[in-house]
Structures are given as structure tokens and as C-alpha cells.
Amino acid sequence: MGAPLPPSRQLKVAIIGGGPAGLAVAIELGKLDFVDWKLYEKKPAISEIGTGITIQRNTWRMLELMGAARNLSAGDFFRPESGHETQHRNGRTGQLIGQQRPRADTPLHRHPCRVYRAKLQQALLKEVDHSRIRVGRKLVRVSRLGDENEKLQLFFEDGFTDEVDILVGADGIRSVVRNFAFPEHRIKYTGAIAYRTVVRRDEAMKINGLVPVATFWHGTDGKWIYTCPLDEHDFEITTRAKSPATAPAGDEKGGEHVSWGRDAPVEGFVQFYREMASPIRQLLGLATYVQRFDHFAGPCLRSVVTASIALVGDASHPLSGAFGAGAGFALEDAYVLAGALRWARGSGRPASGGLDLFDKARTPHYAALFGLLDESAQAEREMAARGPVTPDDEIRHRVENSFTSGRDWVYVYEADTALKELIEEVEGRSNTLSSAEPSASSAKL
Ligand SMILES: Cc1cc2nc3c(=O)[nH]c(=O)nc-3n(C[C@H](O)[C@H](O)[C@H](O)COP(=O)(O)OP(=O)(O)OC[C@H]3O[C@@H](n4cnc5c(N)ncnc54)[C@H](O)[C@@H]3O)c2cc1C
Structure with missing residues (x-):
């Protein structure tokens, strides 16, 4: 990297949030010498609660590109030596009714694995310049x-x-x-x-x-119980259900409900x-504590960008944990956002052109993911x-329609390849248009 750019040519960026999305953006913006960034986190430390998370094939790809994969070693996560599989059983009888394996071309090191959320967070945090984090x-x-x-202008609680x-x-x-950008x-x-x-x-x-x-x-x-080892010592139980009648009421905005x-x-x-x-009743009988998480969700945003603002991670796609890949989507957002800003700067375009490119890459992807949820809802109807x-x-019926069919593309998606192709498409289009009248969209880009 050369000498730092004079302040007048630097792009000042604030990242709000130190979860997987914010940390990944910090890693990727840290590679851009024209960006002067700070990360603001409301908690007193970059920390994570909750138990396990699946690192999917697309998530591994991003972790490798970001350099954070090296901070996770085999002892940190659970993945059988023969590779990952997910079983679907009838929980009332124990009968096996479906099995999912990663696509055959998935290298073993990118097979899904289950890991403590905090370990994933630490792996990302190690790649971030701590001097730019404000907790x-x-x-x-x-x-x-x-x-x-x-x-x-940003206003923080402490003034x-x-x-x-x-x-x-x-x-x-x-x-x-998001509330500010899309009220x-x-x-x-x-x-x-x-x-x-x-x-x-x-x-x-x-x-x-x-x-x-x-x-x-x-x-x-729609009730399920997910069971999986987390590492050599611990075994995770995560369940989903409709709220029991005994649960605290709460209004439809979730006044009394907590997401985390x-x-x-x-x-x-x-x-x-x-x-x-x-077996499941015996397993639940081992529990000595339990934490409850209430699910929130919202419709797909028509855009993840508005003037000078980009949304990444759960802020951009309130999918409520669907697909077990939200951290992967967050990392993809970060990679594409930084790549789009790099492209804009490198091609002499304003930063807004980079934000537009980010939007073009990510909004259709999320629309397709929400489409899968619509298909599941249709199957229920x-x-x-x-x-x-x-x-x-x-x-x-539910397992066949909402779990084991037609979702592979979510996990084999390559955000870096998609960005590259999009840039080629946009540049091809602007070359074609260069001899003609500039269109509104090419002028914006
Ligand atoms: C039940 C469940 C299971 C899931 N399982 C998986 C899985 O297996 N695999 C997977 O990849 N994903 C899974 N996900 C999704 C994954 O947890 C999320 O997609 C991921 O955590 C999103 O990361 P994020 O950084 O966008 O948001 P978060 O992790 O929520 O981080 C947001 C950060 O912003 C901070 N913050 C919030 N407001 C402010 C503010 N005003 N000012 C400053 N800081 C602020 C918060 O303190 C927090 O640190 C699951 C989700 C759920 C609900």
C-alpha cells in the first residue's frame, strides 16, 4: 500500500454494529486505502451471545477471501471426518425421512460445520484494526x-x-x-x-x-428440534416452535419480545x-438452563441503499434466521460493498456509483431468498x-417442501464471482453506450 491519501480524497465511513456484518465490512474496508472508517458498537465490548451457528459453504468462501478462515482450526468446530450431513427425522417416531449432503463438488474444507457464535466472531475480529473500533x-x-x-451527521446516546x-x-x-433510511x-x-x-x-x-x-x-x-455437537465437549439443542399460550403477550411490534x-x-x-x-425427551432432560429468542421478520426491501447509506447483514434482510446462513449473507454483503466502492474509485466514478452497484448485486439476491420463503408459505397453504x-x-410434507428441496444454490452462491460478472456487464454496457447519448442509469453509475 502506498502513502495515505490526503484527507480531501478520503471517504469517511461509519459502520454501525460489531456483529458478523460490521466486522466483515471493517475487514474489507480496511483493505481500501481511500477509506477512513470507524466501527461503532453499542455494547461495552465486541461480544456475542447465543450458542451455535452453521458456517455454510458460501460462508467459508467469504471467510477465506477475508483472511479470517485461518483463525478457525478443526478443534474449534464440529464437522464429521467424512464430511457434513444434515438428517431430518420425524421427531415423534425417530424415523429418518430426509438427508442433505453438500453438493458433490464441495471441497471438504468448505463443508458446513457448527461452531460457537463467539468463535466465529473472534475469527473475524482478529482481522480487524482494533484502533478504529469504538464500543x-x-x-x-x-x-x-x-x-x-x-x-x-450521526448522533450517539452519549452525546x-x-x-x-x-x-x-x-x-x-x-x-x-434502516429505520432512518426506509422509515x-x-x-x-x-x-x-x-x-x-x-x-x-x-x-x-x-x-x-x-x-x-x-x-x-x-x-x-412447524415445531422442530435441532441437535448437533458444537465441539469436542459441548452438544447444542436449538428448537423452534410457535409461541406457547403461556408466553408473555407482547404487541404485534414485539413490545415485550426480545430478539436475542x-x-x-x-x-x-x-x-x-x-x-x-x-431420545429427544431424554436429551431435553439434560438441560440445566435455557434461553428463549423471539423471531422477528419483515418484508424484502426493494433496495438496500439510499443516498449515502448502505444496509448490510440482518439490517438489510430481516429473514429471521431462515436458511441458517445469515452470517454468510452478511459476509457476502461486506465483500460486495467494499468491492463495489473499490471499483467506483478505480474507474473514476463517485462513491454513489459503488453503492448503486452494491445494490444491483445484492437486492435481487435477497429477492430470490425471500421467494423461497414464499414457496414454503405456499406449500403450507x-x-x-x-x-x-x-x-x-x-x-x-413440510420436510420435503421447506427443507430438503431446491435450496442448494443459496449455499454454493459465489458473491465474488457475481460481483465480477456484474462489473463486466456494467462496463460492457457503458462501453456500448459511450458513443451514444448517456442514459440515466449509466450516468449514475
Ligand atoms: C434462531 C437463529 C438461528 C440462526 N442460525 C444461523 C446459522 O446457523 N448460520 C448463519 O450463518 N446464520 C444464522 N442465523 C443468522 C445470523 O445469526 C445473523 O444473520 C447474523 O448474526 C447477522 O449478523 P449482523 O452483524 O447483521 O447482526 P447482529 O449479529 O445482530 O449484530 C448487530 C450488532 O449491531 C449492534 N447494534 C445494534 N444497534 C446498534 C446501535 N444503535 N448502535 C450501535 N450498535 C448497534 C448490536 O449490539 C450487534 O453487535 C440465525 C439467526 C437466528 C435468529
Whole structure:
């Protein structure tokens, strides 16, 4: 890297949020010598709660490109030596009804694995310039300065203010930045909840019928229990269900609901899954604590960019954990955002051209992901229209329509290749247009 650019040529960027999305943006912007960035996190430290997360094939690809994959070693995560598989079982009978393996061309080092969320976060954090992180800074308000460059003024809870050229909202599903950028967009509590706990792996493996493989145990009414070792010592239990009648009420905006963890009574949790087969009931019986997470979701945004603002990670796609790849999507956003800004600067375009390119790359991708959710909802409606079905048929129908078919592309997607192709397309188009009248879109880019 050469000498730093004079301040007048630097692009001042604020990243709000130190989750996977914010850290990944920090890594990628750190590679651009024309960007002067700061990351603001509201918590007193860059930290993570919750249990496990799956690192999918697309996530591994991004971690490798970002240099963070080297910070995760085999002992940090769970992946069988023969490669990853996910089993889908009827949770009431234990019967195996479906199996997913990564596509055959997936190299073993990019097979999915299960890891503590905190370990993934640490792997990213090691690649970030810590001197640019500001913790304990909660963004509360944004205003436009009204100048021709569309600069923004940021206001933090402690009275601190900052002025930036670009604001990156990486502040999660309840994003303050999204509220400012797209005030008409709403997320709401979906009525679904997750319970999460961890038990000792050696104790879990004593239960007849449990194997060290990622397994969904499906019940009726969309209920499931996901079981998987997390590492050599720990075994994860994550469940999903519609909110039990005993849960606190809360309005539709989720007034009393929390998106990220609060302690729940163990006894109620175990009772809630009493329809499940014996191995699962025994497993839940090992739990000594449980945390409850309420699911929030919202519609697909028509754009992830508005003047001088880009949304990344859960802030840009309130998918509520669907596809088990949200961290991967966050990393893809970060990679594409930085690549698009690099391209804009390198080709003499304004930064807004980079933001437009980012939007062109990511918005259709999210639209396609939301399309998969629409297909699942349609399958549910079709099942309801058929009239009463047996619990076993209900479970099989749901697994076949919402879990095991037609979703491979989500995990083999290559955001870097997609960006490269998009740039070629845009440049090809602007070359073709260079002898003709410039169009509004090419002028913007
Ligand atoms: C039940 C469930 C299971 C999931 N399983 C998987 C999985 O297996 N694999 C996977 O890849 N993904 C999974 N996901 C999705 C994944 O957890 C998210 O997509 C990912 O954490 C998004 O990262 P993020 O950085 O966008 O947001 P977050 O992780 O929410 O980080 C946002 C950060 O912004 C900070 N912040 C918020 N507001 C402000 C503010 N005003 N000022 C300053 N800082 C602020 C927060 O403190 C936080 O640190 C799951 C999600 C759920 C709900």
C-alpha cells in the first residue's frame, strides 16, 4: 500500500454494529486505502451471545477471501471426518425421512460445520484494526447535512457526534439505520420462538438413538428440534416452535419480545416438546438452563441503499434466521460493498456509483431468498387446503417442501464471482453506450 491519501480524497465511513456484518465490512474496508472508517458498537465490548451457528459453504468462501478462515482450526468446530450431513427425522417416531449432503463438488474444507457464535466472531475480529473500533457508542439518530455530497451527521446516546460520507448499517434485525433510511419498512414479531441450550456431549451421546450428526427432529405445527455437537465437549439443542399460550403477550411490534436471548424456565421448555420421541425427551432432560429468542421478520426491501447509506447483514434482510446462513449473507454483503466502492474509485466514478452497484448485486439476491420463503408459505397453504392430515404426513410434507428441496444454490452462491460478472456487464454496457447519448442509469453509475 502506498502513502495515505490526503484527507480531501478520503471517504469517511461509519459502520454501525460489531456483529458478523460490521466486522466483515471493517475487514474489507480496511483493505481500501481511500477509506477512513470507524466501527461503532453499542455494547461495552465486541461480544456475542447465543450458542451455535452453521458456517455454510458460501460462508467459508467469504471467510477465506477475508483472511479470517485461518483463525478457525478443526478443534474449534464440529464437522464429521467424512464430511457434513444434515438428517431430518420425524421427531415423534425417530424415523429418518430426509438427508442433505453438500453438493458433490464441495471441497471438504468448505463443508458446513457448527461452531460457537463467539468463535466465529473472534475469527473475524482478529482481522480487524482494533484502533478504529469504538464500543459503548449507541447510534440514536441520523440527519442529512443537506450538502451536495449528501453527508450525514450521526448522533450517539452519549452525546458524541460524527459526520460521514457513507453510513453502513450493520446494526442487526432491529436496525436504527434502516429505520432512518426506509422509515416505511416494518419488522414484526412472527409468533415463532427459539429455545437454545447446550449440554455435555458425553452425556448426550449416552442416549440410545442420538448420533453425532446435525439433525432436525420435526414435530407437528412447524415445531422442530435441532441437535448437533458444537465441539469436542459441548452438544447444542436449538428448537423452534410457535409461541406457547403461556408466553408473555407482547404487541404485534414485539413490545415485550426480545430478539436475542433471555432466560426461560427449563420445565416449561421440556413440557413443550413432550410429543417428541424418547431420545429427544431424554436429551431435553439434560438441560440445566435455557434461553428463549423471539423471531422477528419483515418484508424484502426493494433496495438496500439510499443516498449515502448502505444496509448490510440482518439490517438489510430481516429473514429471521431462515436458511441458517445469515452470517454468510452478511459476509457476502461486506465483500460486495467494499468491492463495489473499490471499483467506483478505480474507474473514476463517485462513491454513489459503488453503492448503486452494491445494490444491483445484492437486492435481487435477497429477492430470490425471500421467494423461497414464499414457496414454503405456499406449500403450507396447500397442505391446509387439503384438510386434516395425519401428523406423520404433515411432517413429511413440510420436510420435503421447506427443507430438503431446491435450496442448494443459496449455499454454493459465489458473491465474488457475481460481483465480477456484474462489473463486466456494467462496463460492457457503458462501453456500448459511450458513443451514444448517456442514459440515466449509466450516468449514475
Ligand atoms: C434462531 C437463529 C438461528 C440462526 N442460525 C444461523 C446459522 O446457523 N448460520 C448463519 O450463518 N446464520 C444464522 N442465523 C443468522 C445470523 O445469526 C445473523 O444473520 C447474523 O448474526 C447477522 O449478523 P449482523 O452483524 O447483521 O447482526 P447482529 O449479529 O445482530 O449484530 C448487530 C450488532 O449491531 C449492534 N447494534 C445494534 N444497534 C446498534 C446501535 N444503535 N448502535 C450501535 N450498535 C448497534 C448490536 O449490539 C450487534 O453487535 C440465525 C439467526 C437466528 C435468529
